[in-house]
Amino acid sequence: MGHAEAGAGHNLDCDIAILGGGLAGGLIALALRRERPDLRLQVIEAGPVLGGNHIWSFFAGDVDARGMALLDPLITHRWDGYDVRFPAHRRMLDTAYHAIRSDQFDAGLRKMLSEGTIRTGAAVTSATSDNVVLESGEEIAARAVIDCRGAGDLDALEGGWQKFVGLELELAAPHGLERPVIMDATVEQIDGYRFVYLLPFGPNRIFVEDTYYSDGPELDAALIEERVLGYAVAQGWRVAEVVHREKGVLPVVCNGAFGEYWRSTGAVPKAGVRAGQFHPVTGYSLPDAVRSALFIAGHADLSGEALHGRLFARAAQRWRETSYYRMLDSMMFYGADTSNRYKILERFYRLSPALISRFYAGRSRWTDKLRIISGKPPIPVGRGIRAIGKNMKRKSRDA
Template sequence: MTARRCDIAILGGGLAGGLVALALRRARPDLSLLLVEQGERLGGNHVWSFFGSDVGNEGRALLDGMFVAAWPEYTVHFPAFRRRLKTSYYSITSRRFDAVLRAALGQDSLITGVRALACSATKVTLSEGTRIEAGAVIDARGLRNLQHLTGGWQKFVGRRLRLAQPHSLDAPIVKDASVEQIDGYRFVYCLPFAADEIFVEDTYYSDSPALDVAVLGERIDAYVAARGWQVAEVLGEEHGVLPVVAGGNFDAFWRSSGGAVARAGVRAGLFQAVTSYSLPDAVRFALALARQPDLGGEALAAFSEAYARRHWKRSAFHRALSAMLFAAARPEHRYRVLERFYRLDRRLIERFYAGRTTLLDKARILSGKPPVPVTKAIGVLTGLGARPNPLSFAGTRA
């Protein structure tokens, strides 16, 4: 059995694990790091996007070199209106993420193509027999157990396309909900990476995690054709299913996700409850962890649990909105909740996505006639009405 030693071992080279490794390398270059990823590429196969207001200057500095596109504005389309918002928007790809991390960390700090079989706060056993002894272990391998959470699902198929002619878009369409509403709240997402290159994603807020990639691919084809775009080449495709959390038992979730080991990213429940997006939280957590004075295994385990608990508490309002979306609105009418939301003040929308919703914001979001039946809305918010289903991946097909 091979043995390796390091100051910090990070399990999972996805978004959360990779950013923790990068933040530690920049803040503490004296530390020896090992980043373990079961795939061959760090970050997998993804396009991640975020608003400039989500992460701030320090966060953008951490992500420096990863951006493949940036826009000063974005648009949303709904059946009743369209709106252009002056908020900056950025995109990152896994390929660029992988390149930046490899350059920053060096090959000696990477172990790819190998799974972590078991871990404790200071030890890891890998699938090919290597045993890692570390000052601290950070588990960033993704969600392990959802049985103690309730809500619904965000599922999607995205394609990066090269077109035969320019598409004419000058800003991303973050939500085009003017499309037919199928399987819950549906919208199409378009990122114009170049004059003749665009990323098109078909997304659903559904009661079921079942995902038929072929069917969603056909709907992307139909959307592209309806806009008059002709595809010259498919440059890539990705798909996924993410939980939209509306409630649950944090203590049970934390206990079921592993022992006394530091956790990061969605493994720690660090994602936005309504959007399921994890990049802003991954950036904030990585920066906070890198500032910790004690980077030992026990100290980081306690830090990550306390951090995740604070995030869960701060996210109560967002979970309530997810509950309203899934339990109070009819599936084909869920878009109305977002249609009303996008009429609100731009700064409020920015704070909402960044997880910094104020008391006045909450009052504004809930004021007026709700876009769902009043009795159901009140029932969900008071806990006396219908509740979202427990989360389970049973039946998923990808």
């Protein structure tokens, strides 16, 4: 349906209003621009820039060829493989790894989207499937509204948390790393499963992130920043400057009420974390954000009512499909002592690279699922069974 037809008989300010200029909203806008250039888009972001203050990373296997084509102009760093380090196991995998910086995300979208599409510094006070009211009092009429403004009511979900503080460091001498270290779990295990994540951005530039799989969401950023700097010193690196800081707290979901979570943000079409579209184990949303963007751009009927029905059904189906990952989270949080959680990942990283790749993409085969839980378990069998039973007794109302 072309632009003229979409707006026929209506005083529309745009065809599609996308609320939130983060990863999900930005990729939807980019996919629609590529696939439906006839549509008038509005990306409405409360902050001063798109993308906030983030570094998003992903494995090559997380997206298909169409997804990679969508992301390719935004990628700032590429590596041919990555390492993991555990107390009893170290490994290099040759799966390609990529990173997108939020400043490049902002610049790329501004370059590729039509002039006037992006509105920053515009906070939303209310929204329906076809109308948006801004804090300024301005109203925007649209054929459809898609809400991508971050998480809904997390009280509807149960589990633990992945929390992190990352520093990008300029060093006085080269660090010597050629590829990322996705997990260095040889560090002291504090507050759950702890690991350090390393991205080498240049010979003297490295991003160091201290990450925790914890029972609670509390984040002492100053304390963890001290640990990051201490880690750098332990590696023999001398820090010349801290050039970038990042922190976050992501839900690691064991169970919950999906319908309640969706309804907590109103009867508006949703995508991204707001739609519950993130990996239950890693908390990362990029693979699902890419798939949602391509899914939306591939539909002819982009009315608000039609979009709401499709996106709700799709998100609910994905919630059901990812129940296995939530079971694994239950074993980690309810079955393993906090000091031994690292053993679960240590064992996982002994499995085949293809299985690991499908796991991160959220596309595990049934054979993968059997393989992950077969053999000698990293936690006592009885405790694991009790953890799964405990999880099944918790509220699990589906959509």
